[in-house]
Amino acid sequence: MLAGMIGAVRPRAGWQDLARKLDWTPSYVSPHALFPEPISGTPWLPQEDWADWDEPYKTTFAEYVATQAVKEGAVLALRDALGRVEDFAKLDKGWRSAIKLHAATLPLAEFAAVVGNLRAGRFGRDGAWRTMATFGALDELRHTQIPLAIMAELVRWDPQFDWTHRFFHTNDWVAIAGRHLLDELLLASNPIELAIATNFVFETGFTNLQFIGLAARAHSVGDRMFEKTLQSIQTDEARHAQIGRPVLEKVIRHDPAYAQYLIDKWFWRCWMFFAIVTGIAMDYLTPVADRTLSFKEFVDEWVIDQFVRSLADVGLAKPWYWDQFLAALGSYHHMVYASAYTHRATVWFDMPLPGPADRAWLADKYPATWPAIDPIWSRVTARWGEVEPDVEWYTHGVTPVGFCALCQIVLCNGTPTANTARAIEVDGRKVMVCSEPCEWIFKKEPARYAGHKDIVHRILAGEAPGNLIALVQQYFGLTPTDWGKDLEGGRYPWITRP
């Protein structure tokens, strides 16, 4: 019976175009009512203008399900073989912190991407685009579930892994910054902005850092589980990321200035996210013996070369702040890591103090910028030498730090000699932003951002405690058990104590 049914199915070529691109002329409602501009996005074009929308790689639902089932089976088998507590216990402690950083910041972000893709699956302006976005939503659901399934096993062993699920439900400062970016990127965006920001900039422009660069790192530290998980996810991303370019090309044809604006805005916002999540994992949390290319070298190869070529292919210019981006590439994640290390109780993973070998490697990889950063580590190292191990607070800040009103990240842009933060006034309210691009983004759409209070303004409004210990415990949701500490409690053979 089944064989007969399968035999009756027409060849793929005979029906796929009709199935994947199911569009018709509505007769009961107007096209504007069916696809309202505020939800479907700008520019709002007549249906016939979208008719030639085309994704390069086409698939059917049957093929999708069959392929995904095989991939799921492979990941689950890998988890059974390599996802036990004892497997994670064998990994370097620093690398485990890299896993905790990724495990917290990505799964629920992927879930937000489910929502964004489902919106595109309904309000995208072309049938084939909607089909691809529906597959994209299923992909992102998978990317939510995989890390949750893997990390759930580890919570009983190490409570910091609980932040895999808890992170985005807290008011930890990193979670606030993450939500500020991802809510706009994935939950609030219309399908056009989603396609350009997420599919083109985030996925095509940046995720090779994860799927190639970080997967290579996972391989070199012996973390086959993380390596194979990334590779499995990458195959999904490569398929649905292709939504971006045909949407971008359509917007360029009708409103090139808007297309350039979206590229400029989202490249900067995505860059800062990856600088923290990937940059810190590559240059600090990976054991120095397992590092090959630096984060900057990966960005040079996998972001700059390819992304600039992609922009040129569609006739767009590099973002206007390109020189500032190149400068930040040598400094920003170093500034953030030094800030985070000296406020490590405000996050959910432990951090290593860079030792002589790390600092020599960083000096070699960042010859132009490291000399300004290194004295900070000399100072912190010297302070560790003045106290016994485990006296965390002597190398920990106790003063609230400033946050950018746009990106919600600590004020770390620029260099130790020239921090680029600036105070701006919006609707009579003074706020601080960390950089000229963040100021530009804020002022382009003030109504979108002005209502959001950064942590400093929450403290000043009495909504969050000003005392750091109270802030960490009562507002960020951390406890002495799970808040970040020095990875070795300050016990490093190269620290001299009297």
Add this chain to the structure above:
Amino acid sequence: MDHPTVIPLYGFLAGDCLGLVILVPADAKVGAIATTLIEAAITRVAPLARPAVFHAGKRLDLELAIAASGIAPLDRIDVREAP
């Protein structure tokens, strides 16, 4: 007893990696800003020998009263080694 009014400022110490929020008494002198910021960043930056305070591109006299300095809440203040 009345508590003295404090002014929140964004402080940037030369050599540091981030901006800090410091609270200084409104009736203090400009020098108190330098003292407070240097103490707040002591984990990362060694105390400056001769700190100078800059606001809106101008170097301020450390003996000047903050109230007379033109500094307003949530302004950016830079503290650097005096030239």
